[in-house]
Amino acid sequence: MLTNNDLITVPQTVVLIITTILEIGLLSLPRDVAIYANSDGWIVVIIGGVLTFVGSLVLSTLVRRFPNDTFIEYSQKVIGKVPAFFLGIVLIIYFTLASCIVIRTFAEVINAFMLQKTPREFIIITQMLLTVYLIRHGIEPTARIAEILFPILIIPIFAMYLIAIPKADFTELLPFLNTPVKAMAMGSLNTMFSFFGIEILLMLGPYMRSPERIYWTMFVSVAVSTMIYVFVVIVVFATIGVQNTKLLIWPGMTIIRTIMAPGKVFERLDALALALWTIASFTTANSFFLTGALTFTHLTRAREFKFFITILFPWIYLFASIPPNVLVTEKLVYMVKIGSITVGILIPLIILVLSIILKKRSGAA
Amino acid sequence: MNRYKKLWICLLLSMVAMVGCWDMTEIDRRLFVGSVGIDTSDEINKYTFHFSLPIAREIIGGEGGGGGGGGKAVATVSTVGNSIVDGARNLALRLNRDLFFEHMRVIVIGEDVARGDLKKVINPLIRLTEFNRRSRIAICEGEARKVMEVNPWTEKLKAEYLETVLASTGLSGKFAELDLGDFLRNLHSQKGDALVSKMAANKTQVSIGGAAVIKDFRLVGWLDEEETQGANFFLGKITGGDIVVEDPQGNGTVTFIILGEKSRLSLKAKEPIPEFSLDVYVAGNIASTTHGIILSLEDAEKLQGIVSKEITAQISKGVKKLKEIYKVDVLKLSDHLYKHEPELWRKYEESWGDVYPNVKIDIKVHTTVKNIGVIR
Numbered sequence: 001m002l003t004n005n006d007l008i009t010v011p012q013t014v015v016l017i018i019t020t021i022l023e024i025g026l027l028s029l030p031r032d033v034a035i036y037a038n039s040d041g042w043i044v045v046i047i048g049g050v051l052t053f054v055g056s057l058v059l060s061t062l063v064r065r066f067p068n069d070t071f072i073e074y075s076q077k078v079i080g081k082v083p084a085f086f087l088g089i090v091l092i093i094y095f096t097l098a099s100c101i102v103i104r105t106f107a108e109v110i111n112a113f114m115l116q117k118t119p120r121e122f123i124i125i126t127q128m129l130l131t132v133y134l135i136r137h138g139i140e141p142t143a144r145i146a147e148i149l150f151p152i153l154i155i156p157i158f159a160m161y162l163i164a165i166p167k168a169d170f171t172e173l174l175p176f177l178n179t180p181v182k183a184m185a186m187g188s189l190n191t192m193f194s195f196f197g198i199e200i201l202l203m204l205g206p207y208m209r210s211p212e213r214i215y216w217t218m219f220v221s222v223a224v225s226t227m228i229y230v231f232v233v234i235v236v237f238a239t240i241g242v243q244n245t246k247l248l249i250w251p252g253m254t255i256i257r258t259i260m261a262p263g264k265v266f267e268r269l270d271a272l273a274l275a276l277w278t279i280a281s282f283t284t285a286n287s288f289f290l291t292g293a294l295t296f297t298h299l300t301r302a303r304e305f306k307f308f309i310t311i312l313f314p315w316i317y318l319f320a321s322i323p324p325n326v327l328v329t330e331k332l333v334y335m336v337k338i339g340s341i342t343v344g345i346l347i348p349l350i351i352l353v354l355s356i357i358l359k360k361r362s363g364a365a
Numbered sequence: 366m367n368r369y370k371k372l373w374i375c376l377l378l379s380m381v382a383m384v385g386c387w388d389m390t391e392i393d394r395r396l397f398v399g400s401v402g403i404d405t406s407d408e409i410n411k412y413t414f415h416f417s418l419p420i421a422r423e424i425i426g427g428e429g430g431g432g433g434g435g436g437k438a439v440a441t442v443s444t445v446g447n448s449i450v451d452g453a454r455n456l457a458l459r460l461n462r463d464l465f466f467e468h469m470r471v472i473v474i475g476e477d478v479a480r481g482d483l484k485k486v487i488n489p490l491i492r493l494t495e496f497n498r499r500s501r502i503a504i505c506e507g508e509a510r511k512v513m514e515v516n517p518w519t520e521k522l523k524a525e526y527l528e529t530v531l532a533s534t535g536l537s538g539k540f541a542e543l544d545l546g547d548f549l550r551n552l553h554s555q556k557g558d559a560l561v562s563k564m565a566a567n568k569t570q571v572s573i574g575g576a577a578v579i580k581d582f583r584l585v586g587w588l589d590e591e592e593t594q595g596a597n598f599f600l601g602k603i604t605g606g607d608i609v610v611e612d613p614q615g616n617g618t619v620t621f622i623i624l625g626e627k628s629r630l631s632l633k634a635k636e637p638i639p640e641f642s643l644d645v646y647v648a649g650n651i652a653s654t655t656h657g658i659i660l661s662l663e664d665a666e667k668l669q670g671i672v673s674k675e676i677t678a679q680i681s682k683g684v685k686k687l688k689e690i691y692k693v694d695v696l697k698l699s700d701h702l703y704k705h706e707p708e709l710w711r712k713y714e715e716s717w718g719d720v721y722p723n724v725k726i727d728i729k730v731h732t733t734v735k736n737i738g739v740i741r
Contacts, residue, residue, distance in 0.1 A: 039704075113494050115388045172554075174704035241550040247491070258498045258546035 006140030007209040010217055015150040016143045017221040019283035020197035024105045027252035029194050030236040034245045036187030040179045042233045048191025049226030055345040056222060059201040060214040062352055067211040071202035072298040078355045088299040094343045095292030096312055099285050100320040101333045103127050106281035108326050113253055114274055124320045135290040136306050139207050142286050153279050160269055161235045164259045168238035193337030199344035200291045395465045399524025402509030403486055404475040406445045414452035415443045415513040417523050424521060438521040441513050448489050469497045470524040473564060475509035479584035491549055498546040501531045504577035505564040512566040530573055531562055538597045538606035539590040541576035557582040560695045580693040595683025598645055598676060599696055601628035610675045613667045617655025621672050624648045624735060630701050633727060635709055638720050642727040647676060650736040659741050665734050673730040680728050692722050
C-alpha cells in the first residue's frame with residue numbers, strides 16, 4: 001500500500017508537527033484567550049497545551065499499537081469496513097476544510113495588512129499552487145521543507161516580538177488567577193482548538209522511521225508550540241493591553257504596526273511579519289493538503305497519491321473562496337476547529353478503546 | 366531537450382517583464398499625508414478634515430539652489446466628510462493623486478471635535494490598517510485649522526516639525542507624550558479616559574505645554590504645564606525636564622535638571638475607602654545656582670529636600686485637579702486596584718466614580734543629586 005517509501009526521522013516529525021500547529025491562527029489567539037480569561041489568558045494557553053498533549057496521547061498510543069497502518073487501515077480492523085469507510089470520508093472532508101481555512105485566513109490577513117486590492121482568489125490560488133508543487137513530491141520532501149523553514153520561521157518570530165519588549169507594561173498580566181474556573185476551563189478548551197494540526201498523526205504512522213519514540217516526539221512538539229504561543233500572548237498583552245486586544249481581529253499583527261525596530265534602521269516590520277506568516281501558513285497548508293490526499297489514497301487503496309492532490313485542489317479552492325468576508329471565515333474556522341477535536345481526539349479515543357476491548361493489534365487482522 | 370530549456374528560460378525571463386500587481390500605485394501618483402487636522406463643520410455628523418501634503422519637487426528644488434526655493438514645501442487641503450475616509454475620497458474629485466496615509470505623522474484634533482464624541486472620529490483609525498499607528502496625536506485649543514496653517518521656520522515640513530516637537534520628552538516633562546497606538550490602548554484599558562498632548566498655535570510655532578483631559582471619550586478640560594508635569598511624575602513617565610527652586614540661602618534660584626524618575630504606587634489602607642501611597646524617586650543634576658554660592662555637602666542635601674518638596678507640590682497640584690475637579694482616573698488608581706487587589710476592586714467597581722475623588726494619596730518624593738557640573 002505504501003506508494004511512497006520515504007520515511008521521516010524523529011526530528012523531521014517534530015518540526016512537521018510544530019510547523020503544522022503553528023499557523024496564522026496564532027495572530028488571533030491573543031484575542032480568543034483575552035475574551036475568555038482577560039489577563040489570565042497566558043495561563044489558559046499553558047493549560048490548553050497540557051490538555052492537547054494529553055489528547056495527543058490517544059493518537060500516539062494508536063500509532064504505537066498499529067505502527068504499520070494508518071487510521072484508515074486500523075479503523076477497518078477495529079470497527080469493520082463500512083463504518084471505517086465513512087470515517088475515512090469524514091477525515092477527507094476535515095483535512096480539505098482544514099487546509100482551506102488556513103489558506104483562506106492567510107489570504108484574509110494579506111488583504112487586510114498589505115495588498116488591499118489584490119483579489120483574494122489570486123492569493124489563494126498562488127499559495128495553493130506552491131503547496132501542490134511541493135507535496136506532489138511526497139511526504140519526505142514536505143518534512144524536509146518543514147525542517148529547513150523551521151529555524152527561518154521561529155528565530156525571526158522571537159526576535160520580532162522581542163522588539164516590543166521596551167514598550168511592554170507587564171502589569172497588564174495582573175491580576176493573577178482572577179478568572180472563574182468555568183471561564184478558565186472554557187478558555188482552555190478553546191485554546192486546544194488553536195493546537196489543531198496534531199491530527200495529521202492519524203495518517204503519519206507508517207511513514208515514521210521510529211514510531212516507538214512517538215510519545216517523546218509529541219511531547220517536544222506540543223511543548224515547543226505552547227512556548228511560542230505563550231510568548232506571543234504575553235508580549236501582545238503587555239504591549240497593546242488586554243482590553244485593546246479584545247477588539248482586534250489579529251492582535252498579533254496589529255502589534256507589529258505599533259512597534260518600531262531600534263535605531264530606526266527598519267522602521268516598519270510589516271513586510272517581515274507577513275513573510276513569516278506566509279511561511280507559517282504554507283507549512284500548515286502543506287501538511288493538511290498532503291494528509292488529505294494520503295487519506296484518499298489509503299481509503300481507495302490506490303497506488304498513486306498525486307492523482308488525489310489534483311482531485312482535492314478544486315474543492316479546497318472552492319471552499320476557501322466561498323466566505324464573503326472575515327466574519328464568515330471566522331465562523332468556518334470555528335467549525336473546523338471543533339471538527340479537529342472530534343477527528344483528532346474523540347474518534348481516535350473510541351477506536352482505541354474498542355481496539356483494547358477487542359484486543360486488536362497490528363498484524364492480527 | 367535543449368529546445369525546452371530555451372523555452373523555460375524565455376518563460377522565466379518574461380516574468381520579469383510581466384509582473385503585475387493589483388495594488389500597484391506609482392509613487393508619483395501618490396500624495397503622502399504628513400499631518401491631519403480634524404475640525405467640526407456646520408453640517409450634522411460631518412467634520413472638516415485638513416490634510417498637510419509635502420510637495421516633493423519643492424523640497425528637492427529648495428535644497429539645491431540658493432535662491433531657488435520660491436514655492437511652499439507643504440500644501441494644505443481641506444474637505445468636509447463624515448469620516449476621514451469619506452473626506453479623503455471627496456478629495457479625489459479635486460486632486461489627481463491618491464492620498465496615502467501610511468506615512469502620516471501627526472493627528473491634530475480640534476477642541477470642538479474632542480468635546481463631542483471622540484469615538485466617532487477614531488474608529489476608522491483603528492479599523493483600517495492604512496493609518497499609521499505610530500503617528501502622534503494631539504488635541505489643540507480652538508480649531509485644528511490654526512495648527513495646520515502654522516508655517517514653521519525650523520523645518521521645511523510641517524509634519525516633521527510637529528512630530529519632533531512632540532517627541533522631545535528628553536527635554537521636558539511638561540506635556541503628555543502619546544502615539545496613536547498608545548492612545549487607543551489607554552482609551553480602551555481605562556474605559557475612555559486618557560491624557561493627550563495639548564497643542565496651541567501661532568503663525569510660525571506651536572506650543573505643546575499642558576495636556577488635554579479625556580473622560581469617557583470626551584474632552585473635559587485642560588491641565589497646565591505644571592500639572593501635566595505633576596501627572597507625568599505620578600505615572601513615572603518623566604525622562605527629562607527641569608525643576609527650578611529657590612536657593613537654600615534664599616538669594617536666587619537653582620535649576621535642577623531631571624535625568625530620570627521612577628514611581629511606585631502602593632495601597633496603604635483598604636478601609637473605609639482605599640488610601641494610596643506614592644513613592645517617587647528622582648535623579649538629576651544641578652545646572653545653575655546663584656553665582657558665588659559654593660555648594661557644600663549640606664547644601665546639596667538641603668537642595669535635595671527642596672527639590673523633593675517642589676516636585677511633591679507639582680504632583681499634588683496635578684492630582685488634585687484630576688481627582689477633584691475633573692474626576693478622571695487617568696492616574697490609573699482603578700487600574701492598580703484591579704491588577705493588585707482584584708477582590709477589593711470588585712467591591713468598588715460600581716461606585717468608583719463616587720469614591721475616586723475622595724481617595725487619599727500620600728506622596729513621598731526622594732531626590733538624588735547625581736552631578737553638580739565642574740564648579741562647586
